[in-house]
Amino acid sequence: MGIVKNYEKIRDFSIAIVGLGGVGSVTSEMLTRCGIGKLLLFDFDTVSLANMNRLFFTPDQAGMSKVDASQSTLSKINPDVTFECYNYNICTVDNFDDFLSRLSNGGKTQGTPVDLVLSCVDNFDARMTVNQACNELNIKWMESGVSEDAVSGHIQFIIPGQTACYQCAPPLVVASGVKQVKREGVCAASLPTTMGITAGFLAQNVLKYLLDFGTTSYYLGYSAMTDFFPTMIVRPNPSCTNKYCQIRQQEYLEKVERDPSLNLVKEEEKEEPVVHEENEWGIEVVCSVDEEEIVSGLQELTTGVDYAFMRSDEIKPQIAQDEKVVVGDDTDLDELRRQLEGL
Amino acid sequence: MGIVKNYEKIRDFSIAIVGLGGVGSVTSEMLTRCGIGKLLLFDFDTVSLANMNRLFFTPDQAGMSKVDASQSTLSKINPDVTFECYNYNICTVDNFDDFLSRLSNGGKTQGTPVDLVLSCVDNFDARMTVNQACNELNIKWMESGVSEDAVSGHIQFIIPGQTACYQCAPPLVVASGVKQVKREGVCAASLPTTMGITAGFLAQNVLKYLLDFGTTSYYLGYSAMTDFFPTMIVRPNPSCTNKYCQIRQQEYLEKVERDPSLNLVKEEEKEEPVVHEENEWGIEVVCSVDEEEIVSGLQELTTGVDYAFMRSDEIKPQIAQDEKVVVGDDTDLDELRRQLEGL
Numbered sequence: 001m002g003i004v005k006n007y008e009k010i011r012d013f014s015i016a017i018v019g020l021g022g023v024g025s026v027t028s029e030m031l032t033r034c035g036i037g038k039l040l041l042f043d044f045d046t047v048s049l050a051n052m053n054r055l056f057f058t059p060d061q062a063g064m065s066k067v068d069a070s071q072s073t074l075s076k077i078n079p080d081v082t083f084e085c086y087n088y089n090i091c092t093v094d095n096f097d098d099f100l101s102r103l104s105n106g107g108k109t110q111g112t113p114v115d116l117v118l119s120c121v122d123n124f125d126a127r128m129t130v131n132q133a134c135n136e137l138n139i140k141w142m143e144s145g146v147s148e149d150a151v152s153g154h155i156q157f158i159i160p161g162q163t164a165c166y167q168c169a170p171p172l173v174v175a176s177g178v179k180q181v182k183r184e185g186v187c188a189a190s191l192p193t194t195m196g197i198t199a200g201f202l203a204q205n206v207l208k209y210l211l212d213f214g215t216t217s218y219y220l221g222y223s224a225m226t227d228f229f230p231t232m233i234v235r236p237n238p239s240c241t242n243k244y245c246q247i248r249q250q251e252y253l254e255k256v257e258r259d260p261s262l263n264l265v266k267e268e269e270k271e272e273p274v275v276h277e278e279n280e281w282g283i284e285v286v287c288s289v290d291e292e293e294i295v296s297g298l299q300e301l302t303t304g305v306d307y308a309f310m311r312s313d314e315i316k317p318q319i320a321q322d323e324k325v326v327v328g329d330d331t332d333l334d335e336l337r338r339q340l341e342g343l
Numbered sequence: 344m345g346i347v348k349n350y351e352k353i354r355d356f357s358i359a360i361v362g363l364g365g366v367g368s369v370t371s372e373m374l375t376r377c378g379i380g381k382l383l384l385f386d387f388d389t390v391s392l393a394n395m396n397r398l399f400f401t402p403d404q405a406g407m408s409k410v411d412a413s414q415s416t417l418s419k420i421n422p423d424v425t426f427e428c429y430n431y432n433i434c435t436v437d438n439f440d441d442f443l444s445r446l447s448n449g450g451k452t453q454g455t456p457v458d459l460v461l462s463c464v465d466n467f468d469a470r471m472t473v474n475q476a477c478n479e480l481n482i483k484w485m486e487s488g489v490s491e492d493a494v495s496g497h498i499q500f501i502i503p504g505q506t507a508c509y510q511c512a513p514p515l516v517v518a519s520g521v522k523q524v525k526r527e528g529v530c531a532a533s534l535p536t537t538m539g540i541t542a543g544f545l546a547q548n549v550l551k552y553l554l555d556f557g558t559t560s561y562y563l564g565y566s567a568m569t570d571f572f573p574t575m576i577v578r579p580n581p582s583c584t585n586k587y588c589q590i591r592q593q594e595y596l597e598k599v600e601r602d603p604s605l606n607l608v609k610e611e612e613k614e615e616p617v618v619h620e621e622n623e624w625g626i627e628v629v630c631s632v633d634e635e636e637i638v639s640g641l642q643e644l645t646t647g648v649d650y651a652f653m654r655s656d657e658i659k660p661q662i663a664q665d666e667k668v669v670v671g672d673d674t675d676l677d678e679l680r681r682q683l684e685g686l
Contacts, residue, residue: 003492003494003532003533003568004530004532026398029535034531034532034535052420053376055372055398059419059420060419078395151556187347190547191377192376193377193547196540196542197539197543197547200537201540204533213494213530214567224557227563
C-alpha cells in the first residue's frame, strides 16, 4: 500500500458516530467504504425532505429514523461492516447511562471500548454530553462542526488530559474573514459542500490516526469564503471545571514524568509557552508538527479563529473577590440572561 | 439568504462534467442537491465493484454505464434538474466534434453555451481535450485532480486568456511534503476522503463563482499528509503552444487595454511581477486576493507545489540557438525519450 503499512487493520476498529446530519452521515459512508470494522450510530432524528440539500439521505427515506436509513444504505454498500444503531437522545439521564455502556463495550471485540468517538452533532448540549462521556471513560474523540451560515467548518481531536476538552475553553470556530458579509441566514449553496469537506477532513483524520500515516490534525478549520485553513493544538486548561478532565490531566502529567517522550509538546517549546494576550482562559496554542504550524496556529487564533461565545458558568470562577458584581434588587434576571447569551 | 444574494439563480445555470469518477460523481451530486439547472454528464466507463471505495456509486449499479447510473441516482434526488448524458470518449475525433457542439449549445436555454465545464478526468489526454475545447469555444472551466497515491488533490480555475491554460505550463501538483513517505502504491484509506474533499472544493468553487460569494479559488491544493492548502493564480504563458490560448490572451489584453479594471492583476503588482527563480516557463504567480496569498502561493510553488512532469514539446522552444544540443548518430533515441519521460 506504500503510504499505509497495514491497511487490513482497519477491519479491527470500532467507531461511534454521534449525529447523522450533513457531516456524520457522510463520515459514516466514507468509513464504511474504507472497510471499517464496526460503526455505532447514535441519532434520534428522522430523515426529512429538508435534508436533501446535504449529501447522503435520499427522498425515499423521508420519515425513516436517520439511524435506520443510514444502516440500510451503508450495509448495502459494504455488508462486511458491523452496525449498532441507537435511535435515542444521548443527553437524557437514562440514555446517557446506555451511551456510556455502549462506548465502554462496543469495540470490535465485545466488551472492549470503541476506538474513537466522532461528534457530528449540531448543538452545545450534545457536545457537552460526548465530552463528559469521553472524559469519564478516557476515550479519544473528534469534534466537528459547521457554522450556522454554512460557510465554515472545523474538526478537533480531543485526547482526554492531553488536548483541551470541550469544557477547557469556549468552543473555537473559524471566522469568515470577510467583514462585509452579512452573517444572518444560511448559505444554502454551501450546505452539501462545506459539510462534505468537513466530513472528508474528519474521516481523513480518523484514518490518519488509526492507520498511522501523515500528521494527525489536532484542529483543522476551513473558511469557504477565503480558502483559509487554520491548524493548531490547544492544550488543556489546568483549571477546567470538568472533574474528569482534571483527573485525565493529572494522569497524563504523571505519564509524561515517567516517559518524557510521550509529551505532545517538545521541551524547547515548553520553555516559552505561546500565550495569547489577555489570556483569561490560560489557553496555550502549541506546536503540532513544525515551526510553520506554530506561527500559523497563532495568527489564526488572533485573526481567523474566534471563540463561539463566552460561557457564564466559566466566566464566574475568573471573577476575583474584589471584582464581584453587585446586582440590585431591580435587575431583570431574564434580561441579564439574554445579554449573556447574546455575547 | 445573507451570504448569497439571489440563490434561485442557480436554476439558470448549466454545467458540463467530464468524468464521473470519485471526484466528478460527488461534484454532480453536490450540484444536484443545490438545485443546479442542468448537468451534461460525459463518461464512457462502467460502474465496477472496484469503485465502491469511493463515494457515490452503489454495488447494485455494477455493470451500468457511469452516466446512466449517475442520472438514475441524481434524478431521484432532485427531479427538477435537467440531465444530458453522453456515454462516449471525448478524445476521439468524431466525439470531439459532438462534445464541442454540446458545450456550445447545452446551456439552460437551448442554443446557448454551458456556463462552465468541470474536468474530473484521470488522464492527460482527456484534460488536453477539455483544454482544447474550452480554449476554442472560450468557455471557462475548472480542472481537478487527485494524485495517484490518493493523499493529495487540487482544483484550478482556467479562464481562457486570463489564467494559464492546461498547455501553458506543465500541470501543477501538490507535493506530499513528507519526504520519508514511500510514493509507490495507492493509499486506499484516502480514496473516498481525498476525492470527497476535492469534489467539495470543486463544487464550492463553482457555487462561489456562479452565485458570486466569497473569493473564487484560482488554484487550491490539498495535502492530506500535512494539512497543507496552497493557493495561487498562474498567469497564461505568452508563448503557449495552443493557438486558441494565444488568441484568447490577445483578446484579453485588448479588453484590459480598453478597461483596466477588468485586469485580474492590479497595477502595483504588475510593476514588480513575482517571478520564480530559474523560470524557464515564464510563469508568474500573482496575487489572487490579498498579500497573504501572494506569499503563500509563492512559497508553495517552490516548496509544496511541483510540476507533474516536463514535456519535451514545450521544452524545445525554450532552447536558444547557441544552446542547441548536438545529438550524435549513435545516440539511442528510445533511451533519450525514456530519460525525458523520467524527468
